[in-house]
Amino acid sequence: MAIELKMPALSPTMEKGTLAKWLVAEGDLVKPGDMIAEIETDKATMEFEAIDEGRIASLVMAEGTADVPVGTVIATLAEEGEAAAAIVPAAAEPEVAKVAEPVADAPPARAPAPAPLITPQHAPDVSAPRARLSPADKVRVSPLAQRIAEAKGISLAGITGTGPNGRIVRADLGVGPLVAPAAPAPVVTVAASAPAAVIAPPPAGVPVVTEKLSSMRRTIARRLTESKQTVPHFYLTARCNLDPLLKLRGELNAGLAARGVKLSVNDLLIKAMALALIEVPDANVQFGGEELYRFSRVDISMAVAIDGGLITPIIKDAGALSVSAIATASKALAAKARDGKLAPEEYQGGTASISNLGMFGIDEMFPVINPPQALILGIGAGVEQPWKVDGQLGLATIMAATTSFDHRAIDGAVAAQFMAAFRAIVEQPMLIIC
Missing domain, CATH: 3.30.559.10 (Chloramphenicol acetyltransferase-like domain)
Structure with a gap:
């Protein structure tokens, strides 16, 4: 029977999260304790662990999908010995878990992301080995170290991690420590996001780089x-x-x-x-x-x-x-x-x-x-x-x-x-x- 993997509630107040990165691919075998995805909440990037054993049958949500409500099916898992061709997500629309309070500005339910659903016509051959890296063979790196490496163009190849299980952490990149403690920047954040304010475009003719706000x-x-x-x-x-x-x-x-x-x-x-x-x-x-x-x-x-x-x-x-x-x-x-x-x-x-x-x-x-x-x-x-x-x-x-x-x-x-x-x-x- 198909096992639905849903967007987890990583904190008591979490209502939605961003599927930052998949750590597995369709067809990969996973067991309890394996890290399968990185979930970005409004506070931190946390890892989502598998609690069942089986083969990844379908990645329903694509990497980078933002504002996924808690309880939405993001992947399906075929139990060992089960034909992946038979695994199809139970519903095309996300299944949203009940939260303590309704969210007035929650986005409408999303259709499945571009990652294709598994159907009998194009089901992966679960009996043949895939030319993909298993989770154990992939570079183990913390979400923060990954972002720093990408921003600064640092190659992770050849870096020996000093974190748990050899994981690469920020200190291994030779990047100086971040500044702590600091305070909110109320003027900037309030002016930039006040719902009643008119959000004006940047002045014409001035070089500008536009960045999407993080969660x-x-x-x-x-x-x-x-x-x-x-x-x-x-x-x-x-x-x-x-x-x-x-x-x-x-x-x-x-x-x-x-x-x-x-x-x-x-x-x-x-x-x-x-x-x-x-x-x-x-x-x-x-x-x-x-x-x-x-x-x-x-x-x-x-x-x-x-x-x-x-x-x-x-x-x-x-x-x-x-x-x-x-x-x-x-x-x-x-x-x-x-x-x-x-x-x-x-x-x-x-x-x-x-x-x-x-x-x-x-x-x-x-x-x-x-x-x-x-x-x-x-x-x-x-x-x-x-x-x-x-x-x-x-x-x-x-x-x-x-x-x-x-x-x-x-x-x-x-x-x-x-x-x-x-x-x-x-x-x-x-x-x-x-």
Whole structure:
């Protein structure tokens, strides 16, 4: 009996995905655990594994097919010993699985892509070996490394992979590391994708290269547009003296060097933010229409730049973690994010976000709230300037911290209490390790 392979739901909120690449061909034998396709979601490119054994009878959807609804048949599998000629997809129209909410702008059901259906007249000869590479013989390369190699014209031939099972990863290409953490670019994405705006063509006579937006970039544009249109933002800025925190960081790193742990300023700020939310629990909330959700745990989403967009892996229960544990977790999550290997539970959720542009020398930023969260903390660079130190005028390293709040869930007084608590912890950093 034919086995239908359907577009998988790779996360609880996934409604559709892009069939980025087939890793098998019609007639190939597969077994459970074999990678058969790369699926691009709005967050990452993930691999689709076979769970049954058999021979690929038909690739219903062609590579590059975008916005394929979850549950749509994308291929059929003939069980071992079954004649491939008898395998025809059960329906010409995609079978769409039910999702939690209807999608108003979902595209109409697509007809099968150009890859031909298997019929008795042109069925492959399953008894004869095909002159195709099996999945085991193909070059094993991560989706990110594949894209980088194609963009930079790097040949994968002769490259020895250092990833799992000899897989080629980004580090094997000799490409420098991507920049992390970074923040959303609200002005660009909102202006480019606001549904009510008139999308004008580029000015005539100016050289231009037109690129199709990736699934991730489209999702960023849509979510941030919705955030600015539906969430009433208000902003509070607190200027903090960073010198005590920088001094403590130096002392802690000297003691942690033997363990191979190095704390970043961002690690300490994540801890300070979590402690401030614990001190002011009315800020650790989320608007729920007719309800208000109050969280008893602080999960901090940190913005990390990746190839083609950004993602927000989560430091769970940050208030209860030591700063060394936060440093270890943030480093591991950032690396997985750049390699496209984050599991859905590692980037979905979070009770508040932090976005740090201080390493780029940005004095101050006003970040866009990441729905459905109710606040996001934006961090600027530490700038040496005149400041009152120990009762006298002197020089100090001052950092501007600006938080965007959802006024439906958080009032001005509560927001001010949170900012005051955050500044007090940053300027008395022993509170972080006590």
